[in-house]
Amino acid sequence: MTERSEGIESATPMSHPSGHMTTRLLAAGDHFVLNRLLIDAVRAQAPGADLEFAEITLDWPLVPFGRVAEVDEASGTEDQMIEALGDAEICLTQMAPLTRRVIEACPRLKLIGIGRGGPVNANLEAAAEHGVTVCYAPGRNAGATAEHTLGMILAAARRIPQTHAELTADRWRSDYYRYDEVGIELAGSTVGLVGGGAVGHRVAQMLAALGARVLIHDPYLTETAVGELVSLDDLLSRADVVTLHARVTPETKGMIGAPQLAAMRPGAIIVNCARGALLDYEAVCDAIEGGHLFGAAFDVFPEEPIPAESRLLTTPGIVLTPHLAGASRQTAANAARILAEDVARHLRGEPLVNVAKP
Template sequence: MCILAAGDHFVLNSTIRDALREELGSHVPISELTLPWPDVPFGDVAEVHEASGSEEELIEALQGVAICVTQMAPLTRRVLENCPDLRLFAVGRGGPVNANLPAASEHGVAVTFAPGRNATATAEHTVALTLAAMRRVPQTHSELRSATWRGDYYRYDQVGLELRETTVGLVGFGAIGSRVARIMNGFGAHVLVHDPYTDKAAVEGVAEHVGLPELLSRSRVVSLHARVTPETTGMIGAAQIAAMPPDSVLVNCARGALLDYDAVCDALDRGHLFAAAFDVFPAEPVPPGSRLLRTPNIVMTPHLAGASRQTAHQAAFITAAEVGRFIRGEPLSHCANPEAIDNGGAFTTR
């Protein structure tokens, strides 16, 4: 049995290898393939999304390989058809969007993922962007670097906002949203949560569970933490932004599809929003002509909220633990297609 570590320049092959050695010992052979992400942006590969590398190089690397540990490698129907020894495809990210799950199930290949691997990093980044937007940190830093001392930022109509005693509304209370809530509590904010999949008891003592219209109307800061589904796509548009109080702050470190960015720019241009902060966008990379690049009072980072060294190690150790369970015949903790597993998850040769 051989394992392929298909790492990249974030989740390094050395990190994957160390995690597998710790889980399995040093006797299991591990081959390596280094994918070009993030030096080369991810994208669609055949029918899968957010993938790195090519089908051809993965097919070649998977010959005689039973288990692949990766973050970005493309598990397409063509790859599956040409890699008959593959049994487990362990993806070190929150969702295996780079894997064709129906095809994997047809070929008896279990696909696992790593929920929560970047939850702390994303939560901390969300709060950092929120504070940067509320206190105009990027603008004042940039101006000071250009030798401009903006004393007028002390004017009441220019001065920033505090989190203490501010109502913060979180749309989503999963692994990330729940961490943001606890951090915001530490600042003395009052936290509202809207999440139809979480009941009031689950947020008790941390936040107040409300409907989305109430959250929008009461929150000075609104931060998005929902998954993209048909129901949540475009959930925050012009009408929802207009329902927020004047001088509010809107933050999105989840997915670009949740939000109408033109509506945000309109609200900033007319002064309804105080600021906005984004780590995700409708098109990535952001096109050179995007309104986001010329609308004032927007703080932006290039989709790296989940990027921390701890995240990379978490991804490797979560996937390595799944490999260990699979080989020992134990139930998998994070399997996206349990119908593909034979004999309760036990490793068997074809």
């Protein structure tokens, strides 16, 4: 059911003495990007605007997201959103399914704000056909994902999860001190980044600060402030650690398979906190079990949740987290702030900055 913000009594647009109409907004938050973050951010960015908020709280992440009609990674139902939107002009959300049916049922809707790095849960074609602008929040989780990536590199290189598990099972494994069992230090090592965007750039800065040599492969970059731009083949042959930071496109899907893993240095580590479709995970398991790779660390997977029969759960030397790299309080606040900045531009009649195109 739709809940009204404190002090809101009616869903009907209200006229003010100035002649301005109140702008109605729906905050369709969840248990990560909270409604109060969205509402407070909009009020901070548009302090003089006449605003009326309605609220609905979606179940994510308590209930996994999924496909709803024609959109991906959504939480909630079309009927739920149609009822909640009513005659709202603006919808702010992270996970709500903004499908063609929802958009067509809400003719007053003018702006959709998706508080994530890609608006996969909105039908951009339907929005464009009905004059609805869709904005999103690129870079919202760049800092969190970069820090998580660094933690995953260290966890895999120093076997932190494995040795913790041994201790909690009452096993003191001093044999991990054998030369062929110990990992590397980042200082003096070479780390290769596949992708040098917002996340990759931050990872490069952190690694350089720790004394690592940084290589970057990104066909869209012509220069970099940190590290050395190289070909993918050069990166794979030189890096002690390879970490993926590319988006999934027809060109990058499956870009790291068995041949690329075989081209990596013996004893190297591969890390993926970007997208599962970039990498052949079966080939990684083969490379670790065969002794070619030292280990791996993954936050994203080809199928989520990981199937119970997956080799990822039993292959030694692999560190796993459940798609949490971007999960920080700052990420949620950033998402709300980035959307609120474009809402304020919309209210002032100015061009928006983060507009998603069909």
